[in-house]
Amino acid sequence: MLTTTRRMATLLAAAASVRSATAQETRYPDRxxxxxxxxxxxxxxxxxxxxxxxxxxxxxxxxxxxxxxxxxxxxxxxxxxxxxxxxxxxxxxxxxxxxxxxxxxxxxxxxxxxxxxxxxxxxxxxPHVIVVRKDLPVRTLAELADYARRNPGRLTYASSGAGSIQHIGGEWLAGMVGAPMLHVPYRGAGPAMNDLVAGTVDLMITTPPAVVGLLRDGAVRALALASPSRHTMLPDIPTTAEAGFGELELEAxxxxxxxxxxxxxxxxxxxxxxxxxxxxxxxxxxxxxxxxxxxxxxxxxxxxxxxxxxxxxxxxxxxxxxxxx
The missing domain is CATH 3.40.190.150 (Bordetella uptake gene, domain 1)
Structure with a gap:
């Protein structure tokens, strides 16, 4: 009899726990x-x-x-x-x-x-957009490639950290250009973009939300969109395919x-x-x-x-x- 009572108590407690959990899930979120x-x-x-x-x-x-x-x-x-x-x-x-x-x-x-x-x-x-500091003497991706080959190892590119998609994209671009570029990792895209605007680094490959306003203000310059098609909010920026680098497509x-x-x-x-x-x-x-x-x-x-x-x-x-x- 005692065993049966204990079993019933256990089952009732379990059922109450399930009802409580279900009620909490139904109320989600309540804070x-x-x-x-x-x-x-x-x-x-x-x-x-x-x-x-x-x-x-x-x-x-x-x-x-x-x-x-x-x-x-x-x-x-x-x-x-x-x-x-x-x-x-x-x-x-x-x-x-x-x-x-x-x-x-x-x-x-x-x-x-x-x-x-x-x-x-x-x-x-x-999509990712390739942007450079406003006073870098290049205006197209082809000119960037030529500049990188004439100045091997001198171009610096920023990222939000080692192993980030900006890092991968930078190495991918360097490989396609055929010239090494120096990777400069930061603790996030915001600080990296701040240094690009300040001219501390030469270029960055990042998502449009971080740069749309800066592009409108002329604080940075966009060279290409790493996407198969142009974006309606960046209509004047060619795709990497249009710039002769069709393999380079980065979508976050x-x-x-x-x-x-x-x-x-x-x-x-x-x-x-x-x-x-x-x-x-x-x-x-x-x-x-x-x-x-x-x-x-x-x-x-x-x-x-x-x-x-x-x-x-x-x-x-x-x-x-x-x-x-």
Whole structure:
């Protein structure tokens, strides 16, 4: 009789726990949510996170607060979210340059792009644009290539960190040009862009949100868009194919991931809210004005996309022979 009573008590406690968890998931979110972004203020990732946060705050009725976690080219942010409580209140706005390139560069990461996270939604896609300091004596990609060959090793290019997509793109460009360029890593795209504007470094390959305003002000000069087609907000900038470097195509993306084991109802609720945000005309207009494109994927689609991107970037890094100490 005692055993039966204990068994019933255990079952009732378990059922109560399940009801409590289900109720919490149904109420999600009932407090503020932190979007951890692996970028300093002013970079493309920071812009994307703040634009998304504004939309989610409106749709879900709770504050979505952006937290900038720089360092390790984005690894500091990824590690923080991977170790966070799996309840949907701390999520990562991942940048593809970190999320799918780093595993091929750093074998001992503290996080895994698949096992450490629950895919939530793809948010934005963004081509990369090749920009130079305003007083560099080149105005086309062909002139840059000629300048680099005449000054081997003297051209410097900035990135948001060793192993970042800007680093990979710089090495890819140097290989196509046939002349070495000096890599200068920074702790985020914002500080790197600041030094490009100041003339401390010569060039950078980055996403449009970080440079659209600077281009309008004449603070930097764009040479080419590493994309198969021109962008409506950058209509005068030729593609790399038009400039004679068709193989060089770099498209970044921004996606939301939650810690692994986050309950599916929480993941699905957040994903659906992101779908609504990315379909909103104001969000679409603001993102397109920045040079990015809304591109929603649900959790299952993002999971498959992440796997395919891991393969693609691993093959590119191996082909370029990029190694990071």
């Amino acid at each position: 503020s949510v932190t979007i951890v972004v692996p970028a300093a203020p002013g970079g493309g990732g920071d812009f994307a996170a703040r634009l998304l946060g504004e939309g989610l705050t409106r749709v879900l009725g709770q504050a979505f607060v952006v937290e900038n976690r720089v360092g390790g080219g984005g690894s500091v942010a990824a590690t923080a979210v991977a170790r966070a409580a799996p309840n949907g209140y701390t999520v990562l706005l991942a940048y593809s340059g970190t999320h799918v390139a780093f595993p091929a560069l750093f074998p001992n990461l503290a996080w895994d792009p698949v096992r450490s996270f629950a895919p939530v939604a793809l948010v934005l896609r963004a 993306w921004f996606a939301v991931y939650a810690p692994a084991d986050t309950p599916p109802p929480v993941v699905n609720r957040l994903s659906e809210a992101i779908r609504q945000v990315t379909a909103d005309p104001v969000f679409r207009r603001r993102s397109e004005e920045s040079g990015t494109t809304p591109a929603y994927m649900d959790p299952a689609e993002l999971a498959a996309f992440t796997q395919s991107e891991l393969i693609r970037w691993s093959e590119l890094i191996r082909r370029l022979g990029i190694q990071v100490e």
